[in-house]
Amino acid sequence: MKTFHLLYVTELTECIKVKSSDEDVDDSTEFVKFFPSFIWSVRDFTLERKIDGKDATEDEYLEFALKLKPGTSKKITSFNLPRECIQKFFPSRTCFTFPFPTAPEKMSTLESLSPADLSTEFLEVTKRFCKFVFDKSEVKRLKDGHTVTGRVLGSLTKMYVNTISSGAVPCLxxxxxxxxxxxxxxxxxxxxxxxxxxxxxxxxxxxxxxxxxxxxxxxxxxxxxxxxxxxxxxxxxxxxxxxxxxx
CATH class of the missing domain: 1.20.1270 (Substrate Binding Domain Of Dnak; Chain:A; Domain 2)
Known part of the structure; x- marks a missing residue:
């Protein structure tokens, strides 16, 4: 897990507002009411999934990766910040570690391979991943429980994009x-x-x-x-x- 890939999470409080109050108030604690579950998918995973020498589940591995380092130095603060944001904004978290989909010599022709050429381990993780998404994904709702239809979601997305493109900060x-x-x-x-x-x-x-x-x-x-x-x-x-x- 590389910090520069996580830095976008730390910018959420600067790029979006929940409430329309003119006061300079940190409403980041409200984000959790709007955000979906956090799924961390790791491709081409070749490391041993172990913690202190013991086998670990994918979720345990994720929580270990999000563990904060003690200290207050600039380097440690930079390391901890994105992890703190993920923990704060996404209380519901899960992880999937995907192995290489096929043998190394076949990776260059991956798009033309048939399912029979794919690794059984890769297919097993893919099946679990799809089942999790289909079973756990909830209908998008607003904070007060109103269901967001596809038409409404499309219109909201257009509003957010136009606001961001204009240089303003979108307010939910x-x-x-x-x-x-x-x-x-x-x-x-x-x-x-x-x-x-x-x-x-x-x-x-x-x-x-x-x-x-x-x-x-x-x-x-x-x-x-x-x-x-x-x-x-x-x-x-x-x-x-x-x-x-x-x-």
């Missing part, structure tokens, strides 16, 4: 608020379109009794609300739903 809280505004306005429009399409069809049946029109109005209003709820995102105060009901 502000991005979610902006995303909610966009999604709820779209949800309101979808609900209105459902109602308007239904009423346009109803016109072709005129003249109708007032009771029939009232009944169809109630049915379409219910359908419009359902369409809104299917698309809405964190409309916690019901503001956008009220807009739909008024229109």
């Amino acid at each position: 809280e502000n991005a979610v608020i902006a995303m909610a505004q966009i999604e709820n306005e779209a949800a309101t429009q979808e609900g209105l379109e459902v109602y308007q399409r239904g009423m346009e069809k109803l016109k072709s049946s005129f003249p109708l009794e007032l009771e029939q029109v009232s009944s169809e109005h109630q049915r379409l209003s219910s359908m419009a609300t359902q369409a809104f709820m299917a698309r809405s995102f964190k409309d916690t105060d019901g503001k956008h739903l009220k807009v739909l009901e008024v229109n």
Whole structure:
């Protein structure tokens, strides 16, 4: 585990904010509520997985690699900092050590090899790795439990990239608020379109009794609300739903 590969973790507090407070407050402790589990995958692993001469599991090996050195010198502080960040930001951690996928003489033609040419040990680790990811990966959620759909995740990602490209520091809280505004306005429009399409069809049946029109109005209003709820995102105060009901 080389320190220069880990230094990116130490820059998280400088490259992202959780809260929108103008105060210069370290909110890095909030990161753990947003970050996924940490999976350390080591390729072409040839070392002995031992600690103090005893066989160690992959997870034990990872925790040993993250162990801090005592002392306060600049060199030791530089060594400890990325490890402290990983421990702090990712309480859920696991490790997979992948051996060489095939014999050394075949490595240059790796992309054209068939599964039969791959090492059984490599395939075994790959199988465990895939099973772990499929079994343990959770649906992405916001801090308050709202599920993030693929569409919402794509929009949030675009916001973060645009913010970073502009030279600013992305704020998770502000991005979610902006995303909610966009999604709820779209949800309101979808609900209105459902109602308007239904009423346009109803016109072709005129003249109708007032009771029939009232009944169809109630049915379409219910359908419009359902369409809104299917698309809405964190409309916690019901503001956008009220807009739909008024229109």
